Amino acid sequence: MNWRKHYKPVITFTGFVLFVLLSYLTGFQPGIRSGKSFISFTREMMGLLPPAFILIGLFEVWVKREIIEKHMGEESGIKGYLWAILLAGTVVGGLYVALPLCYILQKKGASLGVIFTYLNAAAICKIPMTLFELSFLGLRFTFVRYLVSLPLLTFVAFLFGKYLGESEYKIMDGS
Amino acid sequence: MASVLMKTVIINTVIPFGVVRKVMPLWIAALVMLVISFFLDRDKTFMALKRSWKTFSRMLSMFIIVLVLVSLSLSFIPPETITRVLSGKGIWFGSLIAASVGSITAMPGFVAFPLAGILAEQGIPYTVLAAFTTTLMMVGFVTFPMEQAFLGTKVAFARNISSLLIALLVSIAVGVAFGEFF
Known part of the structure; x- marks a missing residue:
């Protein structure tokens, strides 16, 4: 060591x-x-962690670069952002899953804007967590939070992607 | 007070239950995928497992640091302290404190939301609760080392600051929606 x-x-x-x-x-x-x-x-x-990282490994090996490039790449437009939010809502685990996934997504050709949308949304748009929020704080609270935070975080991610894309920014492997 | 006590009991029973419920489908999904992958292509499956281990082992040192920081923050700023600190402050000062506490501490959602529910019952404004829960989810002082390892210091910092601003806007919007400002 x-x-x-x-x-x-x-x-x-x-x-x-x-x-x-x-x-x-x-x-x-x-x-x-x-x-x-x-x-x-x-x-x-x-x-x-074991099942989460097994799934990450399988994702890395099986999902082809062309697929990610097409659906989440620079040319994917608004569709890429929607995929990012969908991915964020359904993939379990906190930052410890989201960050390595971001690294893999960039290697496979996803655009930075889409990646940061995923990372931002992964913090606040998880479906199981939303069910918790709904039952303890109510529909109005959750609805307003989504209505405001989702467009804002997508916009911020878009700006991040635009600004960092110019400097050839690379996400690191976390070591 | 009785209902608060009842909810605390509910929280304590929900925590282990929630963990099991969260983990079981994940194990099933991972194992099913692994078996399918194995029948499709053995070499690729072994490669995937090797990748899994590599990704994990690279992050191991970060995990240890973050776990220590999360444990410390949760025990030095326990839910009782948060309740005490947020009670009886006005909307503005309360939100400011809530945002700071939410940014510094880290808490799993199944602890945070029941706590927020209890706080709402005690009459703490929704604006304050929004500031608390949103920063708790989006801004992470204790998880910063991990973000730093992947994104670099500058970008990790910028992301946390922008998340803090989003959280404040969310709490203002929630306050307007609940009629707490006018």
């Missing part, structure tokens, strides 16, 4: 473990709670 590259997570994790241990010894409640929530988050991630 390359120590230089991995010193940040190692230091963060060791520090965190020490902090939680110390919290248990001194009875510091927030520290104890954070240890517990770390374990529960890790457990949740272990249920979510």
